[in-house]
Amino acid sequence: MNRKNFLSSMLTIGAAGPVLAASAPAKAKTGTPLNMPTYLRPGDTIGITCPAGNITAKEILPAVQQIEDWGFRIKVGDTVGKKDSIFGGTDAERAADLQQMINDPGIQAILCARGGYGAVHIIDQLDFSPLASHPKWIIGFSDITVILCHLHTNGNFASIHSKMCNSFPDDWSKAEPAQADSILSIRKALSGERMQYKALPNTRNRYGRAEGPLVGGNLKTIESLAGTRSDIDTAGKILFVEDTGEYLYSIDRMFWHLQRTGKLDRLAGLVVGGFKIKPDDPGEEFERTLYDIVTERVKAYNYPLCFDFPVGHQKENYALKYGISHLLDVREAEVTLTDSSVPAATTIPGA
Incomplete structure (x- = not known):
C-alpha cells in the first residue's frame, strides 16, 4: 500500500484544580477526574499566542485564514510579532499574554503559534486555576510539551498535541496529503470527532x-x-x-x-x-x-x-x-x- 495513503487513512467518527506556587516537584494526582474542555462549535473563539518562540503576524496568516474557514473566530495575542532574542517577547510579556487568554471567558481554545524554546521560562508564573471551572483546549507540541505535561500533572486537564501556526501551508493546493490531513485533524479533534x-x-x-x-x-x-x-x-x-x-x-x-x-x-x-x-x-x-x-x-x-x-x-x-x-x-x-x-x-x- 502507498505509504502516504496508508498514513493518511485517519478515520473520524461523529460525536457529540488550581495550580499551586512552584516550590517542590509535583506528583501526578492519580484519581483526579479528567478536566475536559467543551468541544468547539462554529462561532467559538481560538486565541493565538507565543509562549515560546517568536513568529510574525504575516507568518500566522495562513493559519488564521484556514481556522476562520472552519467557522471559528480568532483572537490574536499581543505576543504575535514581538521578539526578544529567540522568544515571542519577554518572559513577562509572554506570560501575561497567555494568562490573559486563560482568564478570558470568551476564548474557548488557545493555539500556541509555534514551539522553539521558552515555555519553561514562564510555566511557573502562570495561574491555571481558571481552567478548573472553565476548561479550554490548549494546543501545540514540541516545546509546548512543557505546558501539556504541566496541565496533565496539575489538575488532569485535557489538551491537544498537534501542529501549530507555523505548519499551515501558504498554498493548500501544493500541500502534501499527509500535511493537509494532519492540519485538518486539529479541527476534527477540537470539534469532538472520535x-x-x-x-x-x-x-x-x-x-x-x-x-x-x-x-x-x-x-x-x-x-x-x-x-x-x-x-x-x-x-x-x-x-x-x-x-x-x-x-x-x-x-x-x-x-x-x-x-x-x-x-x-x-x-x-x-x-x-x-x-x-x-x-x-x-x-x-x-x-x-x-x-x-x-x-x-x-x-x-x-x-x-x-x-x-x-x-x-x-x-x-x-x-x-x-x-x-x-x-x-x-x-x-x-x-x-x-x-x-x-x-x-x-x-x-x-x-
Whole structure:
C-alpha cells in the first residue's frame, strides 16, 4: 500500500484544580477526574499566542485564514510579532499574554503559534486555576510539551498535541496529503470527532492491546521536566514520544533516563513517533539504531510497542487528545490508536 495513503487513512467518527506556587516537584494526582474542555462549535473563539518562540503576524496568516474557514473566530495575542532574542517577547510579556487568554471567558481554545524554546521560562508564573471551572483546549507540541505535561500533572486537564501556526501551508493546493490531513485533524479533534489513526507495520513492533490516558510529547523536553512540578507520572498510561535534531547517543541516554526514573516500567503501552536523527560525527559512530535503543530499554516489560507512528516534527503529525483515554492495538498487519472517550457512531461522509 502507498505509504502516504496508508498514513493518511485517519478515520473520524461523529460525536457529540488550581495550580499551586512552584516550590517542590509535583506528583501526578492519580484519581483526579479528567478536566475536559467543551468541544468547539462554529462561532467559538481560538486565541493565538507565543509562549515560546517568536513568529510574525504575516507568518500566522495562513493559519488564521484556514481556522476562520472552519467557522471559528480568532483572537490574536499581543505576543504575535514581538521578539526578544529567540522568544515571542519577554518572559513577562509572554506570560501575561497567555494568562490573559486563560482568564478570558470568551476564548474557548488557545493555539500556541509555534514551539522553539521558552515555555519553561514562564510555566511557573502562570495561574491555571481558571481552567478548573472553565476548561479550554490548549494546543501545540514540541516545546509546548512543557505546558501539556504541566496541565496533565496539575489538575488532569485535557489538551491537544498537534501542529501549530507555523505548519499551515501558504498554498493548500501544493500541500502534501499527509500535511493537509494532519492540519485538518486539529479541527476534527477540537470539534469532538472520535479519532483513529493508523501506522504502518514494523517488524520491531511488539503486539498487543492497551488502554489508558495518552501522555507524552517531545522526548528531550520530557527528560528536562523530571523532578519539577511539570513532571508526568506514566503509570498505567500510553506514552508517546518524538524528537528532532538529536544524536543517537543522546536518544539512548534519554531512554535510559526514562527507565531509571521509572517511566517505562508501569506503562500500558509505548508509541514511538518520528525521530529526525542528527548524523554521527566522523569517528563517533554510535552503531545502534533507534529501534535497537528502544527495544533494549523495554525488553523487560511486556506492554505493546509500536514504531514510526505519525506524530512529531514531520508532515505526518496528527492531532492527539492529550490526557484522554485511548486504545492502542498493535498487530502484525497494522497499528491503530483510537480515542476511546467518544462513543463510536457513523462515519462522517467525506472524512
